[in-house]
Amino acid sequence: MRSDMNRSQYIDRHITTYNLAAGAKQAYVAVWNAVSKAEVKVGKVLEQSYTHEEYLELFKALGHGAYATIGKTKVVVGGYLKSLAVRGLLDDSNVKDFYSLKFEDMDISTDLASKYFKDFGTLQRAIDKALGNALRLDDGAYATQISAVYLAWSGLKACEAIRLKKSEVLEDRILIGTREIRPSVKVMSYLKTYRDAIGYESRAANIITLKYAPSDHLLRTVRSDSISASNIRIYINRMGKHATDNSINLFNYDKVYWSGIFNRAYMHELANGSLKSSEKERLQMVFNEPFKSNQLANRRLREYWRFKKFFYPEPVSAAYTN
Numbered sequence: 388m389r390s391d392m393n394r395s396q397y398i399d400r401h402i403t404t405y406n407l408a409a410g411a412k413q414a415y416v417a418v419w420n421a422v423s424k425a426e427v428k429v430g431k432v433l434e435q436s437y438t439h440e441e442y443l444e445l446f447k448a449l450g451h452g453a454y455a456t457i458g459k460t461k462v463v464v465g466g467y468l469k470s471l472a473v474r475g476l477l478d479d480s481n482v483k484d485f486y487s488l489k490f491e492d493m494d495i496s497t498d499l500a501s502k503y504f505k506d507f508g509t510l511q512r513a514i515d516k517a518l519g520n521a522l523r524l525d526d527g528a529y530a531t532q533i534s535a536v537y538l539a540w541s542g543l544k545a546c547e548a549i550r551l552k553k554s555e556v557l558e559d560r561i562l563i564g565t566r567e568i569r570p571s572v573k574v575m576s577y578l579k580t581y582r583d584a585i586g587y588e589s590r591a592a593n594i595i596t597l598k599y600a601p602s603d604h605l606l607r608t609v610r611s612d613s614i615s616a617s618n619i620r621i622y623i624n625r626m627g628k629h630a631t632d633n634s635i636n637l638f639n640y641d642k643v644y645w646s647g648i649f650n651r652a653y654m655h656e657l658a659n660g661s662l663k664s665s666e667k668e669r670l671q672m673v674f675n676e677p678f679k680s681n682q683l684a685n686r687r688l689r690e691y692w693r694f695k696k697f698f699y700p701e702p703v704s705a706a707y708t709n
Contacts, residue, residue: 392470392474394419394434394467397467397470398415398416398419401415401466402415402416415463418459418460418463418464419463421449421460422445422449422460422463422464424448425445425446425448425449426445428444428448429441429444429445429448433464433467433468433471434471434476434477436477436478436481437481437484437485438484439484439487439488442484442485442488443488446460446488457488461485461486461488464485465482465485465486468481468482468485469482499693499694499697499698500697502642503642503645503646503649503694503698504540504642504643504646504650505646505650505698506650506698507540507571507647507650510536510540510643510646511573513627513637513638514533514536517529517626517627517637517638527584527586527587527588528587528589529626530581530584530587531581531606531607531608531614531619531622532619532622532623532625532626532638533577533581533626534577534578534581534605534606535548535606535619535622535623535640536623536638536640536643537570537574537577537578538551538578538606539640539641539643539644539647540570540574540643540644540646540647541561541568541570541574541647542568542644542647542648542651542675543561543563543568543644544644545616545619545620545640545641545644546616547563548605548606548619549604549606549613549614549615549616549619550604551563551604551605551606552603552604552605553582553602553603553604553605554603555605556578556579556582556605558575558579559575560575561578578605581605582605584599585598585599586598586599586609597609600612606619619640620639620640623638623639623640623643624638624639626638627639645690648673648674648675649690649691649694649695651673652673652674652691652695653694653695653698653699655673656695662688662691664681664684664685664688665681667681667684670684670687670688671684674687674688674691
């Protein structure tokens with residue numbers, strides 16, 4: 388490798404050498420673009436030799452709360468740091484320090500505060516604040532978004548929520564095939580009301596009733612009998628803008644989904660004992676996720692541990708109710 392090769396040339400050479408496909412190339416470049424923006428927050432570039440604390444600051448600036456994403460960035464950046472060391476432009480100790488960083492070292496408490504809702508009460512207060520600030524005649528104007536948020540909290544992925552039929556929303560549970568989901572009484576009551584609603588009132592020149600499009604799907608609008616996963620995410624994000632001027636992505640489908648999963652995991656531990664990395668089947672049940680390997684299961688477990696450590700630093704003995 389040429390001794391005068393800069394970062395841009397290194398990136399181009401890596402893409403060419405490994406003949407990266409379009410998707411892989413895009414992902415590789417995206418990592419570097421994110422790193423470049425994070426370097427600005429740190430105040431220096433990687434070529435200037437980072438201290439341990441500066442590496443931690445870099446990852447904090449990247450906003451990496453997921454173990455898998457940290458690992459991916461370490462692979463991409465680590466290869467470059469090694470190339471600098473080989474050319475005598477960086478000390479080997481500096482590279483070793485970079486690779487020594489662990490998920491547990493990352494101080495991402497600020498990210499965690501905005502990445503998750505602690506519990507259903509916190510989520511409901513955010514919804515109430517959004518409705519309080521929004522200009523609407525009837526709360527039904529946001530019934531589709533709120534129902535989607537409740538489905539996310541209850542453990543339905545976006546692709547499942549948009550396919551959910553009205554007939555699958557029963558009196559006290561949601562039944563999808565053989566899978567049974569039992570939301571709280573409050574959530575079920577809201578979902579049933581939305582299921583049976585014909586429309587809602589809106590103010591134009593006069594007060595008018597807007598009727599939902601006829602549909603077998605639970606999630607529908609006045610214009611369409613179904614909603615795509617991308618659109619429901621957009622609708623939820625827009626609703627969140629009413630909650631507070633300072634929140635970024637206050638409502639995000641995946642944020643609500645994982646908040647619900649992790650909150651229930653915590654309640655599961657209180658009732659059944661701590662989750663262990665060796666219990667793959669139990670982890671799959673609690674996290675509602677098939678794991679191809681113990682490594683993948685442990686990654687999700689680590690994310691949950693961070694959630695628990697931040698929101699529930701002390702054991703809770705009282706029973707939890709929605």
